[in-house]
Structure formats: C-alpha cells, structure tokens
Amino acid sequence: MGAIIDNVLVSDKANLEVFSGTLQNLAELDRDIVVVTSDSRGSGKLGPFGQKYPAQIVEIGIAEQNLVGVAAGLASAGKKVFAVSPACFLTARALEQIKNDVAYSDNPVKLIGISAGVSYGALGSTHHSLHDFAVLRAVNNITVVAPADNFETEQAIAQAATSNHPFYLRFGKKVMPALPADIDNSFNFGKGRIIREGKDLTIIGTGETVYPAWQAAEKLEQDYNIQAMVISMHTIKPLDYELLARVAANGNPIITVEEHSVYGGLGEACASFLLQHNYHNPFKIMGIPDEYTVTGSQNEIFNHYGLSESGIADTALKILKQKH
Amino acid sequence: MTPKELALKSIGYRKNILKYIYGANAGHTGGSLSCIDILNVLYNHTLNVGPDNFKSPDRDRYIQSKGHCVEALFVVLADKGFFPESDLETLCRYKSHYIGHPTRKVNGVEQNTGALGHGLPISVGTALAAKMDKKAYRVFTLLGDGELPEGSNWEAALTAAHYKLDNLTAIIDHNKLQITGRTSDVCNTDPIDQKFESFGWAVRHVDGHNFKMLQETLDELPFTEDKPSLIIAHTVKGKGISYMEDELKWHHGVPNKQQFAQAIEELDNAVAAL
Ligand SMILES: Cc1ncc(C[n+]2csc(CCOP(=O)(O)OP(=O)(O)O)c2C)c(N)n1
Numbered sequence: 001m002g003a004i005i006d007n008v009l010v011s012d013k014a015n016l017e018v019f020s021g022t023l024q025n026l027a028e029l030d031r032d033i034v035v036v037t038s039d040s041r042g043s044g045k046l047g048p049f050g051q052k053y054p055a056q057i058v059e060i061g062i063a064e065q066n067l068v069g070v071a072a073g074l075a076s077a078g079k080k081v082f083a084v085s086p087a088c089f090l091t092a093r094a095l096e097q098i099k100n101d102v103a104y105s106d107n108p109v110k111l112i113g114i115s116a117g118v119s120y121g122a123l124g125s126t127h128h129s130l131h132d133f134a135v136l137r138a139v140n141n142i143t144v145v146a147p148a149d150n151f152e153t154e155q156a157i158a159q160a161a162t163s164n165h166p167f168y169l170r171f172g173k174k175v176m177p178a179l180p181a182d183i184d185n186s187f188n189f190g191k192g193r194i195i196r197e198g199k200d201l202t203i204i205g206t207g208e209t210v211y212p213a214w215q216a217a218e219k220l221e222q223d224y225n226i227q228a229m230v231i232s233m234h235t236i237k238p239l240d241y242e243l244l245a246r247v248a249a250n251g252n253p254i255i256t257v258e259e260h261s262v263y264g265g266l267g268e269a270c271a272s273f274l275l276q277h278n279y280h281n282p283f284k285i286m287g288i289p290d291e292y293t294v295t296g297s298q299n300e301i302f303n304h305y306g307l308s309e310s311g312i313a314d315t316a317l318k319i320l321k322q323k324h
Numbered sequence: 325m326t327p328k329e330l331a332l333k334s335i336g337y338r339k340n341i342l343k344y345i346y347g348a349n350a351g352h353t354g355g356s357l358s359c360i361d362i363l364n365v366l367y368n369h370t371l372n373v374g375p376d377n378f379k380s381p382d383r384d385r386y387i388q389s390k391g392h393c394v395e396a397l398f399v400v401l402a403d404k405g406f407f408p409e410s411d412l413e414t415l416c417r418y419k420s421h422y423i424g425h426p427t428r429k430v431n432g433v434e435q436n437t438g439a440l441g442h443g444l445p446i447s448v449g450t451a452l453a454a455k456m457d458k459k460a461y462r463v464f465t466l467l468g469d470g471e472l473p474e475g476s477n478w479e480a481a482l483t484a485a486h487y488k489l490d491n492l493t494a495i496i497d498h499n500k501l502q503i504t505g506r507t508s509d510v511c512n513t514d515p516i517d518q519k520f521e522s523f524g525w526a527v528r529h530v531d532g533h534n535f536k537m538l539q540e541t542l543d544e545l546p547f548t549e550d551k552p553s554l555i556i557a558h559t560v561k562g563k564g565i566s567y568m569e570d571e572l573k574w575h576h577g578v579p580n581k582q583q584f585a586q587a588i589e590e591l592d593n594a595v596a597a598l
C-alpha cells in the first residue's frame with residue numbers, strides 16, 4: 001500500500017468530486033466495484049457514474065440502515081462495495097449495521113460519508129456529523145479517514161479499494177486547494193503527512209481543517225516569525241503514534257483542529273496517547289464545542305469557532321504565551 | 325374558511341415560500357409547493373393550535389416529518405402569528421434560528437426534524453401519551469413519499485395500530501418524486517394503501533390540492549374507530565409554477581431573478597383567475 005505519487009494529480013476541486021472521478025476510473029478497470037446509494041447519488045456527485053456504469057450502482061432509496069446491511073451482504077459475496085450517504089445519516093442512523101454487519105463481521109465495505117462535518121451548514125444539526133470520529137473510534141475493526149485535499153482523497157479511495165477490511169472515509173463538498181507536497185508526497189493509512197516543518201509548535205489538522213491550519217502557520221511566520229509545523233492527520237484510527245511521539249518529544253505546544261465535536265475525535269485521541277506516554281506538552285483541542293451549534297454556512301461556523309486562519313493563529317499565540 | 329378563501333391564502337403562501345427561498349438562495353422549493361395546500365387546510369381549518377394555546381397540553385400537534393420543506397411550515401406559522409413574517413428574511417443566515425429544517429427555537433414548531441423517518445415514531449409517542457392521559461388532542465404528521473423506505477416508518481406503523489391510535493393521522497405528500505428520480509423508480513413503495521391497510525390503518529386517498537376534498541376528508545377523522553388514519557395526498561411537486569411542476573431539479577432548485585419574477589407573475593395571474 002501507499003505508492004509514492006510524484007506529482008499531485010488533481011487539485012482545487014471538492015474532495016467529493018475527486019472521490020467520484022476516482023471511483024469511475026476504478027469501476028472501469030474492475031467490474032466488481034459496486035456503489036450503493038440511498039437517494040444520495042446527486043449529493044455524492046455520482047450522477048455520471050450511474051450513467052456510465054448502470055450495472056455497478058445499486059439504489060436503495062432513503063433507508064440508510066438498509067443501505068449498510070445490503071452493502072455488507074454484497075461485500076461478503078465478493079463485491080467491492082462503496083456505500084455512499086451523507087455522513088450524518090450514515091454514521092448515526094446505520095451505526096448498528098456498521099458495528100455488526102461491517103466491522104464486527106469484517107465485511108470489507110467502504111463507507112463513504114459525504115458532506116461531512118458542517119458541510120451542510122445552515123441545514124442544521126440533523127445534517128451535521130460531529131460525532132462520527134467519536135463513535136467509530138469506539139468500534140473495533142474499522143479504519144477512519146478524513147482526507148485533507150484532492151491528492152489525499154484520490155489516494156485514500158484508490159488504496160481503500162484494494163483492502164479487504166472495513167473503512168470509513170469522510171469528506172466535504174467545499175473546493176479544497178492542494179496542500180504543499182514538497183516535504184511529504186506520499187499517502188499511507190495510519191501515517192500522518194507533514195505539510196510544513198516548524199520548530200516552535202505543532203498544529204495537527206484532519207480533513208478540511210488542515211488547510212486553515214496551514215494558512216495559520218504561514219501567517220504566524222509572516223507576522224510573528226513563528227515556525228509552526230503542520231500535520232495532516234488524515235487517519236483518525238489507527239492514529240500515527242510514532243509521529244505524535246516524535247513531535248511531542250521537544251516539549252513544543254500541540255494544537256489539534258478538527259471539524260468534529262471536541263469530544264471523542266482527533267484531539268482526544270492525541271491527548272489520550274500523549275498523557276499515557278508521559279508527554280505533558282501544552283495542548284489545545286480546537287473543534288466544535290459541546291453546545292447547540294451556531295447556525296450558518298460551513299464557513300460561518302468555522303469562523304465562529306475559530307477553525308480559521310486567524311482563529312488558529314490566535315490560539316497558537318495564546319498557547320505559546322502560556323508556555324513562557 | 326371557504327375553499328375559495330383557502331385557495332387565495334395558498335397563493336399568498338406560495339409567493340412567500342418563493343420569496344424567502346429566493347432571498348436565502350437556498351431551500352426545498354418543489355416539496356414546499358407540493359405540501360403547502362395541505363398545511364393551509366391543517367392550520368386554517370383542522371388543527372386546534374395557534375400562538376394563544378401553543379403552550380397548552382391540550383393543543384393539537386402537527387409534526388412535519390419531511391422537515392426539508394420547512395419553508396412551507398415557516399410561512400404558515402408566520403401567517404398564524406407565531407412570529408413576525410419579517411423574521412424569515414434571516415432564513416439560513418448566520419445565527420438565525422430560521423434554518424433549513426424545523427427547530428423548536430422557532431415558536432410554533434413541535435419537533436426538530438430533518439432526518440427523514442423520525443416524524444411518525446415521535447407522533448406515535450405523542451398520540452399514545454394523549455391516550456394514557458385521556459386527552460382529546462390529536463396528532464398529525466406529514467411524510468414525503470420518498471421517505472417511506474425508512475424502516476422506522478413501518479416499525480411506527482405497527483405500534484400505532486397495536487395501540488389503536490385513532491387520534492393519529494399521517495399524511496403522505498405523494499408527489500411521486502424524490503431527489504434521484506421518480507419514487508417508483510428509486511424504490512417502489514406501491515401499493516401504499518394496501519401496505520398500510522394490512523398494517524391495521526384506515527386509508528383514504530385525496531387530491532392534495534383540492535381544498536374542499538381536503539377539508540371534507542379531514543372532517544371525517546378518524547376514518548375508523550380504534551385505527552390510525554392515513555391520508556395519501558396526491559400532489560404535484562412544484563405545484564403552481566408552470567416550469568417547476570413535476571420537474572426533478574426543483575427539489576432544492578432556487579429560482580434566479582427572472583424565474584422568480586415569472587413565478588410571482590404566474591401567482592398574480594392565479595389570483596385574478598380565482
Ligand atoms: C435520513 C435522511 N436521509 C436522507 C436525507 C436527505 N434528503 C432530504 S430530502 C430527500 C428526498 C425526500 O424525498 P420525499 O420524501 O419524496 O420528499 P419531497 O418529494 O416531498 O420533497 C432526501 C434524500 C434526509 N434528510 N434524511
């Protein structure tokens with residue numbers, strides 16, 4: 001797994017768009033690739049897939065529990081199944097099917113949570129998935145991934161397709177600029193990707209928060225001559241403990257940033273590892289707090305909770321001040 | 325209200341649905357237009373609920389399971405005086421409580437909905453509580469036809485019949501479309517009536533845009549003593565705007581300036597034609 005890609009293939013599209021394009025390429029080569037949808041092919045940008053490969057798409061209707069159960073059955077009979085539905089419904093409504101029929105039974109379904117986090121902004125809490133990392137971290141035998149940019153998305157889909165085990169991949173519908181790949185141009189599940197080096201602190205993002213984390217790091221350098229390391233921790237489980245231990249070793253502050261509840265996600269996963277291995281770095285979890293989520297677009301929600309260039313930079317300045 | 329008065333009201337409601345969706349540049353246009361006549365008759369003819377008794381435990385309850393068509397609900401609640409209509413200018417804006425699905429932060433909304441397949445089970449529980457407390461209030465819920473494959477609906481349908489909830493009415497907005505296509509092509513649920521009848525419900529079909537028929541049908545509830553009632557309302561998605569009717573793309577399509585102007589003109593003409 002994890003072929004090194006020497007050029008960034010795609011950039012500046014929504015990760016969703018890259019997902020659907022990648023899946024079309026895979027389906028062309030492998031007729032066992034099957035997509036299962038729950039009235040979600042439009043939201044999953046799978047309209048063209050359905051037209052090109054009508055024999056490789058199964059429409060279930062609005063029934064997410066059924067979607068995951070059927071996907072498990074198809075996978076058990078040898079199909080390479082991508083079950084595609086909004087992350088909010090997929091991981092809440094169908095959680096028991098994911099836990100029992102996919103993870104526990106080890107049916108190699110690739111669960112694709114589309115429009116994840118607060119991508120559906122103003123549609124409100126029913127349509128947000130701020131719990132998916134937390135619940136799936138607590139389910140054994142499933143890899144949990146949030147690709148940051150188009151490159152990571154393309155790699156994640158292509159590599160997951162070859163695995164015989166369950167995966168959950170989530171992404172949003174916002175256009176994602178390509179992250180710098182000059183330090184690390186590889187993608188391997190369970191291995192964080194270093195986007196930027198820095199000697200003063202470390203910012204660990206996942207999914208669509210890596211970009212603002214990188215922007216914040218650039219700003220910190222320009223405005224304050226502060227060098228922040230930035231990591232795309234695309235795999236939430238299994239977490240890259242080796243990399244965590246490495247960045248924690250110098251005692252620098254660590255900030256985690258995620259489009260998820262501050263409970264149970266990337267931040268708490270990192271904190272749990274660090275504390276249990278006696279790393280006592282200054283540490284801050286940025287995410288969506290445990291409250292009635294403010295209403296607005298994804299951008300407005302990000303800005304409101306500081307998951308933005310300036311919000312992350314401010315948090316960095318604060319945590320550095322605390323340190324000294 | 326007479327059917328003609330209701331018809332006039334619906335035209336105003338349609339204008340407002342389009343106005344606020346256009347203003348927010350977001351919304352579920354087609355399904356709001358298909359269910360608005362049903363909401364009109366419920367709130368202006370059937371339901372014993374308004375701003376004055378909304379806190380009363382004896383009020384009738386309306387729970388909108390197809391929460392995505394919140395614009396229809398908000399427009400009717402504003403007209404009933406639950407909040408000033410101008411509040412809807414903040415629809416889907418930062419920090420507004422008027423978001424893309426019903427929430428109880430908005431006066432008049434019974435339940436937070438938006439994930440499909442939740443309205444019927446909650447309605448069953450609410451109707452069951454009325455029976456336990458020997459209260460006379462009734463519970464109404466509105467479902468989309470594409471929503472029916474959610475298994476929770478069928479589980480709740482069993483419970484409703486088991487507990488003989490004749491104070492419960494489910495209405496299906498049968499506009500025959502969902503997001504991906506025709507409901508019959510996506511996941512065929514026909515015959516809906518026979519399925520519910522075999523589950524122990526009393527079922528009627530109505531024209532969901534015929535005010536007189538809607539009034540008469542709702543007046544006859546419960547259709548059968550000791551049975552929950554189902555009304556299959558045959559509707560047209562995008563009803564009232566020529567270029568939206570029965571067109572898939574208007575599920576969550578938002579009209580542009582010229583389309584919006586044409587829609588308002590068509591509705592003005594409809595007033596003249598009444
Ligand atoms: C559990 C759940 N799954 C998926 C969705 C996304 N969704 C919103 S509306 C819709 C189509 C609904 O079709 P239908 O029930 O026929 O509604 P209508 O035609 O009246 O708009 C879908 C799939 C949702 N809101 N909830």
Ligand SMILES: [Mg+2]
Nearest residue numbers: 469470501502
């Ligand atoms: Mg419908």
